[in-house]
Amino acid sequence: MVTKLSDDHIKLAIQKDGRLTEDTRNLLRTVGLHFESYKQRLFSICRNFPMDILYVRDDDIAEYVAEGVVDLGIVGATW
Structure with a gap:
């Protein structure tokens, strides 16, 4: 089991739990x-x-993308 993020990997932030979560995971797998x-x-x-x-x-x-904590993020429009 990996317990640490790699410094040389791309970091992608996705929604932990919500309406986009499953669709985002499915997109990444597709x-x-x-x-x-x-x-x-x-x-x-x-x-x-x-x-x-x-x-x-x-x-x-x-905010994580803007601050450089992650390289990319997937978000949706707010209802």
Whole structure:
């Protein structure tokens, strides 16, 4: 079990729990990424691509990208 993010991996923030969560995970799998989805984990490591997926609150994703905590984020429009 990996317990630390890699410094040389792309870091992608996605919604931990909400209306986009399952669709986002499905999209990532459809493009060929292999990773485990854990409800109790803060991140997953892709097994076939140098990327770490961070599970965070949707309200925090834009700020994490802006501050450089993550490289990319997937968000949706607020209702």
